Structure formats: C-alpha cells, structure tokens
Amino acid sequence: MEKLTLDTKWDKTFALSDKVNHKKIAFTNHFGITLAADMYTPKASLSSEKLPAIAVAGPFGAVKEQASGLYAHEMAKRGYITIAFDPSFTGESGGQPRYMNSPDINTEDFQAAVDFLSNLPNVDSEKIGIIGICGWGGWALNTAGIDTRIKATAVMTMYDMSRVTNKGYFDENDSEESRYQARVAVNKARTENFAKAQETGEYPTVGGLPDQRPEGDTFFSQYWDYYKTDRGYHPRSLNSNMGWALTAATSLMNTSLFTYANEIRSAVLIVHGEKAHSRYMGETAYNDMVKGSKYAANKELMIIPNATHCDLYDGGKDNYIPWNKLQEFFAANLK
Incomplete structure (x- = not known):
C-alpha cells in the first residue's frame, strides 16, 4: 500500500453532523493504487449490528470533501455505513502521474470500494449500493454492469464521459473528422511533453475554471458558482x-x-x-438500459423540476437533492 498523507482536520464543504462518526481510511485497488476515503458511520448503530453500506464518488474532477462527501454524510445520518473516496490520481489518493483518468481504472476504483465495504465486520455484504455524481454517475452505471455484488445504484446528474469526449456537448462534434483532429492534438501533446514528463513525472494541466465568472447563466457559469466560491471550493479539487x-x-x-x-x-x-444541460445523457443511458431488457422493472428515471446540473451537487438554493427518494430507493433494494 502506498503511503498517503491524509489531512486530519475537518476540511469539507459541509458541516459534520453530531449524528455520525467520521474517520479517514485507505484501501488499494487491483491496479495497486491506494485510494483515500472518508468513512461515515451512524452514531446510533450498535457495534454488533451489521448495516447496509454505500460507496460514493464524483463529480468528475471533484474530491471527497465536496459533493460526494455530502452525499455520504447525509446517507450515514439515515442509517448507512458510507465512504466517499478520491479516485485514482486525484485528491489524497495515490497514482502517478497526477490528474489522469481511465475508464478501466476508475471503474475498478468503485469495485475496490465495494471490496473494502464487503470486508468490514459491521457491514452486511449482501446490502451494498453505490452513488455516482456527474461523470462518476457514468462510472457508477458502468460498474453496476460488471459488479454483481452491487444491489442498488443511484446515478445523480449524470455525464457519459465517453460520449461527451467523442462527440462534444450536445453531440455537436459527432463526426469522424472531429474525432480524428482530437486524436491528432492529444497525440501531438504526448510527444511534446514526453521528455519533461519522464524527468518530472508530471504533465501540464488544462480545463480548470477561470478566475473570473463567465458571463451569463450558462452551465460553465453554474460550474463556476459551485467550484470557485465558498459553496464548493476545495484546494485539492481539479475543477476548483x-x-x-x-x-x-x-x-x-x-x-x-x-x-x-x-x-x-x-x-x-x-x-x-429538468434544466440540466447534461439531462440528455442520463435520459439516453436510461433508455438504453431499459430498451429490450428483461430487467427494466427495477429501473427508474427521476427528473427534478427546475433543477440545473450543479443543483444536484449540494442541493442549490432550493434544496433540490431528493434525499427522501434516495432513502426509499436504497431501503427498498438493500434488504
């Protein structure tokens, strides 16, 4: 296991409830990368009691001190043992070089979280679920397709990262030529940065939000309102x-x-x-999941009126996160 340096002070974007216990933990995935996580346990639970458990991750480029931690913290208040983890190469987790992602490794990150929870003495290994937010909603759905230990998956304000990477937002760059030019650019960057990366182990970064808020009420400005303000800023967050x-x-x-x-x-x-720019990705994923499926009966698509993409990170000003629905969903399926 890699030796990680974990921050011991409370540095979340939300307050710690007096109804839960919190501690830092670490575990290693099948690629040998050690993941850092926050564990939340209901204070009212008995030491001899086996509880259902939930692993949480996301959004894509966020850290466990932001939205995923909020979800884990809230579900622990509702009776679940939960962990919110930093994906490989990000936050307090290990993995070199930094700030990379991988469909295979990130799916494995969720599976490693299930490994960890399944082996806790106070967890009922037959009652494990996952929650994925934004891009990690996509990884959560991908993991549900491979890991039969997962009994329930909640996918919040989902991005399909493969789709948006290959087709652009709203599929506006869905052409062979656009994809070819993107491949040319990324491979050119690999060549140009090879020597420095061999020496330093680092690659230049791209895609962080600007210091000044973008004009208008676009989804980029909505991201800025979360990641660059006291509402959601964290010094380890790639998106911040x-x-x-x-x-x-x-x-x-x-x-x-x-x-x-x-x-x-x-x-x-x-x-x-309802007003999320990413809504089309979740609707497509849902339709693909239930189309011609023998297992459509326990699948559900829920649209929150008036909510935007980032409103489901922390609730927004009108508390849009459907906590009671999540409680009902996991209670019904982790039993």
Missing part, C-alpha cells in the same frame, strides 16, 4: 483549480461505456434536473 492533465482523456477517445447496460439486473435510479 488546475484541471486535468492535458492527455488525460486519451483512453476515453477509444471507449464506449454501458455496452451491456440492458443486462444490469440490480436496481438503478437515474436522477437529473
């Missing part, structure tokens, strides 16, 4: 600061997620805001 490594999306350019989504037998809830 430097962005991803310049060549991080290489694997996504040759990947299609959810290939066998309509064979998922466990329960899946996909939640999107």
Whole structure:
C-alpha cells in the first residue's frame, strides 16, 4: 500500500453532523493504487449490528470533501455505513502521474470500494449500493454492469464521459473528422511533453475554471458558482483549480461505456434536473438500459423540476437533492 498523507482536520464543504462518526481510511485497488476515503458511520448503530453500506464518488474532477462527501454524510445520518473516496490520481489518493483518468481504472476504483465495504465486520455484504455524481454517475452505471455484488445504484446528474469526449456537448462534434483532429492534438501533446514528463513525472494541466465568472447563466457559469466560491471550493479539487492533465482523456477517445447496460439486473435510479444541460445523457443511458431488457422493472428515471446540473451537487438554493427518494430507493433494494 502506498503511503498517503491524509489531512486530519475537518476540511469539507459541509458541516459534520453530531449524528455520525467520521474517520479517514485507505484501501488499494487491483491496479495497486491506494485510494483515500472518508468513512461515515451512524452514531446510533450498535457495534454488533451489521448495516447496509454505500460507496460514493464524483463529480468528475471533484474530491471527497465536496459533493460526494455530502452525499455520504447525509446517507450515514439515515442509517448507512458510507465512504466517499478520491479516485485514482486525484485528491489524497495515490497514482502517478497526477490528474489522469481511465475508464478501466476508475471503474475498478468503485469495485475496490465495494471490496473494502464487503470486508468490514459491521457491514452486511449482501446490502451494498453505490452513488455516482456527474461523470462518476457514468462510472457508477458502468460498474453496476460488471459488479454483481452491487444491489442498488443511484446515478445523480449524470455525464457519459465517453460520449461527451467523442462527440462534444450536445453531440455537436459527432463526426469522424472531429474525432480524428482530437486524436491528432492529444497525440501531438504526448510527444511534446514526453521528455519533461519522464524527468518530472508530471504533465501540464488544462480545463480548470477561470478566475473570473463567465458571463451569463450558462452551465460553465453554474460550474463556476459551485467550484470557485465558498459553496464548493476545495484546494485539492481539479475543477476548483488546475484541471486535468492535458492527455488525460486519451483512453476515453477509444471507449464506449454501458455496452451491456440492458443486462444490469440490480436496481438503478437515474436522477437529473429538468434544466440540466447534461439531462440528455442520463435520459439516453436510461433508455438504453431499459430498451429490450428483461430487467427494466427495477429501473427508474427521476427528473427534478427546475433543477440545473450543479443543483444536484449540494442541493442549490432550493434544496433540490431528493434525499427522501434516495432513502426509499436504497431501503427498498438493500434488504
């Protein structure tokens, strides 16, 4: 296990409830990368009691001190043992070079979280669920398609990272030529940065939000309102600061997620805001999952009136996160 340096002070974007216990933990995935996580446990639980458990991750480029931690913290208040983890190469987790992503490794991150929870003495290993937010909603659905130990998956304000990487937002760059030019650019960057990366172990980063708020009420300005303000800023968050490594999306350019989504037998809830720019990705994923499937009965798409994409990160000003629905969903399927 890699030796990680974990911050011991409370540095979340939300307050710690007196109803839960919190501690830092670490575990290693099958690629040998050590993941850092926050564990939340209901204070009212008995030491001899085996509880259902939930692993949480996301958004894509965020850290566990932001939205995923909020979800884990809230579900622990509702009786679940939960962990919110930093994905490989990000936050307090290990993995070199930094700020990379991988469809295979990130799916494995969720599976490693299930490994960890399944082996806790106070967890009922037959009652494990996951929650994925934004891009990690996509990884969550992908993981549900491979990991039969997962009994329930909640997908919040989902991005399909393979789709948006290969087709652009709203599929506006869905052409062979656009994809070819993107491949040319990323491979040119690999060549140009090879020597420096060999020496320093680092690649230049790209995609962080600007210091000044973008004009208008676009989804970029909505991201800024979360990641660059007291509402959601965190110094370790890629989205709050430097962005991803310049060549991080290489694997996504040759990947299609959810290939066998309509064979998922466990329960899946996909939640999107009515006004979320990403809504089309969740609706497509839901339709692909239930189309021609024998297992459509325990799949559900929930649209939250008036909510935008980032409103489901922390609730927004009108508390849009459907906590009671999540409680009902997991209670019904982790039993």
